[in-house]
Amino acid sequence: MKKNLFIIWLLSQILIACSGNEDSADNNYVNNNKIELSFQIDNLVKGSVKSVSDDGSTAERTIDNLYVFLFPTTSSQTIKKYYISSPSFTGGSWSSSDNKILLNITQTEIGSRDVYIVANCTSEMKTSLDGVTTVVNLQSALQTSSTPWSATLTTPILMSGSKTHDFNSNYQLNSISLVRAIAKVQINATLSASHQAIPLSAENVAQYKYKFIDFDKNTYVLQQTSKIDNLVSSASWNNWEAAGTVSGYTINSEGKVISLSLTTYLNERNSSGTAIEFSLPYSGGFLPPPEFGDETYKLQLPTKIERNHLYVYDVEI
Numbered sequence: 001m002k003k004n005l006f007i008i009w010l011l012s013q014i015l016i017a018c019s020g021n022e023d024s025a026d027n028n029y030v031n032n033n034k035i036e037l038s039f040q041i042d043n044l045v046k047g048s049v050k051s052v053s054d055d056g057s058t059a060e061r062t063i064d065n066l067y068v069f070l071f072p073t074t075s076s077q078t079i080k081k082y083y084i085s086s087p088s089f090t091g092g093s094w095s096s097s098d099n100k101i102l103l104n105i106t107q108t109e110i111g112s113r114d115v116y117i118v119a120n121c122t123s124e125m126k127t128s129l130d131g132v133t134t135v136v137n138l139q140s141a142l143q144t145s146s147t148p149w150s151a152t153l154t155t156p157i158l159m160s161g162s163k164t165h166d167f168n169s170n171y172q173l174n175s176i177s178l179v180r181a182i183a184k185v186q187i188n189a190t191l192s193a194s195h196q197a198i199p200l201s202a203e204n205v206a207q208y209k210y211k212f213i214d215f216d217k218n219t220y221v222l223q224q225t226s227k228i229d230n231l232v233s234s235a236s237w238n239n240w241e242a243a244g245t246v247s248g249y250t251i252n253s254e255g256k257v258i259s260l261s262l263t264t265y266l267n268e269r270n271s272s273g274t275a276i277e278f279s280l281p282y283s284g285g286f287l288p289p290p291e292f293g294d295e296t297y298k299l300q301l302p303t304k305i306e307r308n309h310l311y312v313y314d315v316e317i
Contacts, residue, residue, distance in 0.1 A: 033171035034092075035103040035110055037068065039117055039161060041178050044310040047302075054310050059155035060180070063119045066094065067129050068101060069138065071114040073164070079133055080105065080113075083126065112166040117176055118221055119159040125221070141221045146232060148215045150246045153182055153265035160221050180308040181219050182265045187276065187299065189260040190316045195295075196256040197281040199242070199249065206239035208249065208257060209279040213298070216267040216274075223307055227270045237279055272303040280317065 041061050044054040055061070070080040084094045084101065092103040103110075116138060121129060128141045145152050159178040167173070197207050211234040218230050240247045240260060248261045262276070275298050282295045297317060305311075 032106040032108060035105050035107070035167055036172045037101040037103070037115065037117070037176065038172075038174050039099050039101075039176040039178050041099075041159065042180070042308060044180070044184065044308055045306075046310050046312060056180075057155075060157060062156045063096065063099075063159075064156050065119070065121055066101070067118040067121055067126070068103075069114075069116040069118075069132065070110060071116065071135055073112045073114060077111060077113075080110065081132070083121075083129075107167045107171050110167045112164070112168065114162065114164050115173060115176065116162040117160065117178060119178055120156040121158070125158065129221075139220075139222050139224075142218050144217050144230070145219070146217065148217045148219070148232065148267050149212050150264040153219075153267075154245075157182060157265070158219060158221065162222075179223075181221065182267055183305050183307055183309045183311065184265050185263065185276070185301065185311045185313070187260070187262040187313045187315065189262075189278070190314075191258055191260065191280070192317060194283055195280045195317055196252075196258055197283065198255050199240070199251070199257055201281075207281040207294075208240035208260060209237035210240060210247065210262060211237055211277040211279075212264070212266075213275040213277060214273045216269045219267050223268070224270075227268065229269065229271060231273075266305065268307045269305045272300075274301045274305060275299060276301070278317070 041056070041063075044056050044060070046054060065083070065085040068082045068084065072079060082089060082091045082103070084092075087094055087096070091105070092101060094101050114135060116135070118125075118129060118138075122143060125141070125143050128143070129138075132138050132141060143158075158181040160181065161176045161178040163173060163176050165173045199207060201207055213233045214231045215233070216227070216230055217232055218227075220227070238247070240249055240262075242249060246262060246264055249257045250259045252258050260278075264276075266274070278297045278299070279294050280297065299313060299315070302311065
């Protein structure tokens with residue numbers, strides 16, 4: 001009887017030991033999963049109406065490349081970063097269909113991190129990001145244009161997003177929101193009879209023109225707490241095109257322009273003064289000819305121009 005009891009006790013200890021080893025193996029497996037990151041593209045916010053948004057065009061949601069930064073949160077860690085421009089890259093893989101990145105690094109290797117994702121780096125921007133080693137470096141990363149409007153500013157659009165995450169607790173970091181670094185303006189103008197004319201004068205000169213006033217040259221990867229102005233305006237008037245990338249117009253049966261449209265991207269700005277000017281033909285007034293000529297209108301944009309915002313103006317002139 002004692003012998004049987006001893007055997008039963010011995011078997012129970014073996015089972016407990018095996019159970020403990022299995023738990024240990026499971027824990028090791030959990031802590032050594034490969035890291036997964038996923039992201040989403042934020043909608044464009046319309047003006048100051050926070051509840052209304054626009055998911056953007058296909059081109060405005062396109063991502064050609066990514067730069068992933070895993071910044072240290074302790075002194076014992078070192079930065080990890082990955083430039084990604086194809087499904088397979090040194091250090092992992094990228095699935096563009098579901099916006100997911102798999103890194104060949106485990107939970108225990110990475111720990112808790114400040115994670116930043118930058119999308120659609122130009123060659124100029126990539127060179128700058130290659131030298132980034134801290135969040136402070138990333139905050140100062142920018143690209144500059146002497147003509148900071150469309151068609152110079154175009155798709156694919158620079159985006160960024162960030163989250164702090166403890167990978168020891170969860171190997172998956174889901175839904176990092178990517179925000180576009182620039183804003184967008186759309187203008188739809190209906191013209192009164194006094195401003196309706198044929199597009200070109202008898203001298204073959206464009207009668208409808210526009211200018212960009214005090215646009216900021218600098219596009220920063222990350223939103224700035226206090227952005228210092230670096231401004232430029234159009235050097236001369238731009239002719240309104242019939243159906244261009246930036247401007248367009250419609251004509252009536254008499255060949256006269258009855259409406260104008262203009263769309264441009266622009267950089268964020270924290271102070272007032274950014275505007276768009278129109279030069280339009282004018283054929284009305286209280287006096288007889290020669291009271292004819294061009295009139296200039298200025299559309300003042302918001303005091304604060306915010307990244308990832310869409311500003312739509314429907315005006316009658």
